[in-house]
Amino acid sequence: MQIARHIAEQPTTIVESYRSAARTLETYAPGPIGRVLLIGSGSSFNAGTVALPSMRAAFAGEVSVVGPQDFLRRPDTVPVRGTLAVVVSQSGASATSLEVARRAAAMGCATLVLTANAESAAAALGLPLVLMPAGDETIGPKTKGYVASVAALQAIAARFGADIADPAELAPNLEAALAAAETRAKALAPALDKVDTILVAGDGADFGTALEGSLKIAEIAGIPTAAYTIEEALHGRLHGLSERSLVLAIAADEVGRTEASTVREALAPHGIAVETVAAGPTDALPTPWCTLASTFLFQYMAVELALRRGREPDLMRYPGLTRRLAIKVDDSQ
Amino acid sequence: MQIARHIAEQPTTIVESYRSAARTLETYAPGPIGRVLLIGSGSSFNAGTVALPSMRAAFAGEVSVVGPQDFLRRPDTVPVRGTLAVVVSQSGASATSLEVARRAAAMGCATLVLTANAESAAAALGLPLVLMPAGDETIGPKTKGYVASVAALQAIAARFGADIADPAELAPNLEAALAAAETRAKALAPALDKVDTILVAGDGADFGTALEGSLKIAEIAGIPTAAYTIEEALHGRLHGLSERSLVLAIAADEVGRTEASTVREALAPHGIAVETVAAGPTDALPTPWCTLASTFLFQYMAVELALRRGREPDLMRYPGLTRRLAIKVDDSQ
Known part of the structure; x- marks a missing residue:
């Protein structure tokens, strides 16, 4: 059972992801930001929701969490000037999140990509990147990837003025x-x-x-x-x-x-x-x-x-479902 | 079984609620609006979500649906200038929605109250009011109240420029x-x-x-x-x-x-x-x-x-639960 080990490693993941993001962001200067969109699906959407109050403390303007499909269905309503789009994809392979990152950058949003996979399609976009050191988490249900995302988002909030203790x-x-x-x-x-x-x-x-x-x-x-x-x-x-x-x-x-x-x-x-x-x-x-x-x-x-219940906790209940749903651009579960 | 009758009456409710709201709003002129908050809980929250695309078509600025508690927890983040707060309470008795209406108006938001109950605490606030003619719906699960709310919100969107057919x-x-x-x-x-x-x-x-x-x-x-x-x-x-x-x-x-x-x-x-x-x-x-x-x-x-399942559809599964939860200011279910 690998998941027990991954769960136990989370305090280390939190500390390392926060530090790594803080280091990367030291030189990140997107200009005046009046609006922040936190974009992701699944655990990445949830991480955005958890980080919302800190991001609101950091940025004066509107901050919201948006699903990738919601963004893609109405990109024209996004005022681009001074908008920071933070696209979170732990796998770096969520098809719609990748499309959002491309679209937001093309529109002229300051676009920051957060991913745990340096070899992923998301990392290869050539956009400002925060790599989250969640380490090897090849099993289906992600736990380190989730806390790494939250920690990296908190580091963004801290970089822009929120009062957050170093974990x-x-x-x-x-x-x-x-x-x-x-x-x-x-x-x-x-x-x-x-x-x-x-x-x-x-x-x-x-x-x-x-x-x-x-x-x-x-x-x-x-x-x-x-x-x-x-x-x-x-x-x-x-x-x-x-x-x-x-x-x-x-x-x-x-x-x-x-x-x-x-x-x-x-x-x-x-x-x-x-x-x-x-x-x-x-x-x-x-x-x-x-x-x-x-x-x-x-x-x-x-x-x-x-x-x-006699289930193997390293597997999702229906292994391979994600692949059959064609929501990832690689072969992740 | 009253609910079957209420469900069947919904086409009439939709037509009447839309017309009534449109008439009321003919003379409503809150000034330039750059931001709209649709505020409600339960079915009223859901109605706001359904009406969101129309409201976005009507207003140039940010439009969002907010739960009353979420508003009350961070009213200071709401930029008041040019903000329209639409507070929806079908019963007119949701405690937190009433508090939001009072607070938003005191802050200087243009505040519009939508309720189906002319005798309710919400109607008595002395704020601009849209009365939704959902008629007598004394049973627990509301259906007419919900469609009336959506129809009234569509009438607001139409009043401010969305292209919506008269139902x-x-x-x-x-x-x-x-x-x-x-x-x-x-x-x-x-x-x-x-x-x-x-x-x-x-x-x-x-x-x-x-x-x-x-x-x-x-x-x-x-x-x-x-x-x-x-x-x-x-x-x-x-x-x-x-x-x-x-x-x-x-x-x-x-x-x-x-x-x-x-x-x-x-x-x-x-x-x-x-x-x-x-x-x-x-x-x-x-x-x-x-x-x-x-x-x-x-x-x-x-x-x-x-x-x-042998249940009485006019009743919620646990009658009286709402009262015991103390979320309404009157004795509604």
């Missing part, structure tokens, strides 16, 4: 968060042998974690999942749950903890379990690293749930 | 779409007695329909659902499905139909059913009304699936 000084706390997540995942999993669906809810940056956490559980354990902001979860979505369901509510702060309590009490009469996920599993991590560390629980849960 | 001239086509949706829902439902989850995928305005359609099935039939853009669905989400699952892919155009075919062929070896939902169930409806009409199938499916 190198926090490595022991990241390790402690990882250990705590593994322990909790192992404690939660045995009660979930008959779970029918897992709903993950979180606000702001935590909505990105909800997207990524729910995706990992779906990909690795093959369980139906969904992610919503807490507000959207409360406006009707809970009616899709049963006494076999689980709600994981990410509570970033006191407001989030209060909301999670309200949900737990409202669902208790119906026998629906609600578990709170702290933004950081330890109190010793400042934002945004505590937010990133809250992803660890979902990764470990995905592995535990897969193992209990 | 009054399309009433027979809307009726035909409704009949076709009912027939198809009744044909699809019997195969879904053991469905474990329904994933709805759609792009652009159809992503709004995917959100609303999946919400109605969850609320009324109590089945786990999720909504994604087609691109996000392809990037990992399909691994959460089983041979008991259903994918409903909304295909707005030739591109969408091709994508839906790709998904169907990729999932066929795993025994996962994929059904295509045309943007409009008949060819006789122009955009945006064909988009709105594609919602009918999901509403009828929700009712059929509830009936086959």
Whole structure:
């Protein structure tokens, strides 16, 4: 099982990806930026959502996360002047992300490409490039690639003025968060042998974690999942749950903890379990690293749930599906 | 069963809500608008997403859909000058939407309130108001309120320059779409007695329909659902499905139909059913009304699936949950 090793290596990946991006960006000067688009699909989209608050703190103008297809369907609505397009593709092979990078650069956007694969089509575009040292992650479900993307995006935010601590000084706390997540995942999993669906809810940056956490559980354990902001979860979505369901509510702060309590009490009469996920599993991590560390629980849960179902966690539930869907320009899963 | 009557009344609701909003807006002149925020939760959020392309056609600046909590968490990032805040609350009682309307107006945004309830707290705010004649819809799951919201938002887009046909001239086509949706829902439902989850995928305005359609099935039939853009669905989400699952892919155009075919062929070896939902169930409806009409199938499916499970479709699966969650300022479900 390679994925356990990859998950365990994430604190190192975070530190190295942040540092590497910071070094690359030292000399990056795209001129005045009034608008930032974070563009990616799957885990890269989720990473953009997690980094959104930091990017908003760094740039005065509008910052948004956009799917590649959404960009390609309406590129004419993008005001190019002063627009920074950050295209994230961990594999460097997402067909639509590549097309966006080409199109944005041709339009005159400042275009920055983030990829973990130096040999990829994305790296070969000849555009300003941040290489993320996520290392060898040849298995299907990516975990290091995801945290590397978030760390690199945080380095961009820091380069343009957001107040972000260098994660190198926090490595022991990241390790402690990882250990705590593994322990909790192992404690939660045995009660979930008959779970029918897992709903993950979180606000702001935590909505990105909800997207990524729910995706990992779906990909690795093959369980139906969904992610919503807490507000959207409360406006009707809970009616899709049963006494076999689980709600994981990410509570970033006191407001989030209060909301999670309200949900737990409202669902208790119906026998629906609600578990709170702290933004950081330890109190010793400042934002945004505590937010990133809250992803660890979902990764470990995905592995535990897969193992209990007799699935190989290194594989997606349906190996080869990505290839058959023709969404990558190489042969990655 | 009142909901069947409400669903059937929707063509009339669409025509009346559009006309009523158009009349109200004749004299509405908020000054130059460079930025539009469509604000709402639940069905109102979904309605905003469906109306987004029309609003983008109408206004030169940035248009986005924002959840009320997201607005309240970062109101200071909203550039007020030339901002139009359109706050949609069908009940007029969503606590956070009311707070947003108050806050946006106090900040100096041009603030327009859309509600179906003339007696509501939202109507009493003293702000420019569009009353949506959705009529009496006292049951839990709202259908008329949703289409009324979309129609009123389309009237705003038309008032500010989008090219939109008056739906009054399309009433027979809307009726035909409704009949076709009912027939198809009744044909699809019997195969879904053991469905474990329904994933709805759609792009652009159809992503709004995917959100609303999946919400109605969850609320009324109590089945786990999720909504994604087609691109996000392809990037990992399909691994959460089983041979008991259903994918409903909304295909707005030739591109969408091709994508839906790709998904169907990729999932066929795993025994996962994929059904295509045309943007409009008949060819006789122009955009945006064909988009709105594609919602009918999901509403009828929700009712059929509830009936086959012995559930009362007029009730949400967990009646009273909204009250216990304290998200409304009145006693609505």
